[in-house]
Each structure stands twice: as C-alpha cells, then as structure tokens.
Amino acid sequence: MTATRSTRQRDVISRVLTDAEGPLGVAEVLRRAQADLPGLGIATVYRTLKLLTEQRRIHPVALDGETLYEASGRGHHHHFSCNRCTRVFTLHSCPLSLPAGGMYPGGFVVEAHEVTLYGLCPACAAQDS
The missing domain is CATH 3.30.1490 (Dna Ligase; domain 1)
Structure with missing residues (x-):
C-alpha cells in the first residue's frame, strides 16, 4: 500500500467524522467512508481511528458500552x-x-x-x- 493511498484513507475517514451530526461507531464510519473508497476494509478503519485518536484529530465517546468517535475541537457539547x-x-x-x-x-x-x-x-x- 502506498503512502498516498494511506493519506487518502485518513482524509476520507477524518472527513466522515467531521461531517457527521454526532459521534459514529466503527461500522458506520466504514459504511460512510466506502462511498468514496469502495475497497476500504474494517481493519484499515480501526487502524486509522487509532492513529487519528493518537494525533488528537478525533476522540472516542463511550456511550452505552460502545465506543463511538467524533472530530475534536467542537468545544463543550x-x-x-x-x-x-x-x-x-x-x-x-x-x-x-x-x-x-x-x-x-x-x-x-x-x-x-x-x-x-x-x-x-x-x-x-x-x-x-
């Protein structure tokens, strides 16, 4: 896999979370990102969510025992x-x-x-x- 493709995957997943009206679960991130990247797999989504979390571009939200993700920087909400x-x-x-x-x-x-x-x-x- 090339670095360009990896960056594109990160960018699409980041945009999915930025455009969402609320936090999303992994399956929903995958579904929405596949509209732009049909070959995207669940393992790539997990790796990318981990990386974006480490970079503080997104953060996890625990809700009813499930981990959802949303873009950072949205202030108190x-x-x-x-x-x-x-x-x-x-x-x-x-x-x-x-x-x-x-x-x-x-x-x-x-x-x-x-x-x-x-x-x-x-x-x-x-x-x-």
Whole structure:
C-alpha cells in the first residue's frame, strides 16, 4: 500500500467524522467512508481511528458500552441518543447548570461533565404524530 493511498484513507475517514451530526461507531464510519473508497476494509478503519485518536484529530465517546468517535475541537457539547433509530446527535447547548465556582452540593469539585439525553429524535418523533 502506498503512502498516498494511506493519506487518502485518513482524509476520507477524518472527513466522515467531521461531517457527521454526532459521534459514529466503527461500522458506520466504514459504511460512510466506502462511498468514496469502495475497497476500504474494517481493519484499515480501526487502524486509522487509532492513529487519528493518537494525533488528537478525533476522540472516542463511550456511550452505552460502545465506543463511538467524533472530530475534536467542537468545544463543550453533549449528546442525544435516539431510542428508535439509534442515531446519536451532538447537542450544542448544555442542559446542566452547575453552581458558580464548579462546586456541586456536598463538596464535590466539578472539573468536567458529560451528559447524554435519551428519547426520540425529531424524525422519529414525527412518525408518532
């Protein structure tokens, strides 16, 4: 395999994650990347995700026991997981209000937090109306 092809694979996988509306699992990264690189294999996706993580271009998100991946540099955000279609979306507003100074009642000093909301995404909720 040539260095050019490897760079193209990295670029396509990185673009898939940058363009995604939320974090993606390995199988979904593979499916989306194969639109540009039909011969792309799962082992290459795993190697590339590891490399992009080491380079801090992407980062893993643990959600319900699965590791998903998303582009780095998106600032403070949280996730919404649809119970019906199983897609995960990025939420750009924080639903959690912490007291001033990062102190949580009981003396806990909050340094960071992650929130995942669960329910129906707009498309799935519209199917019920």
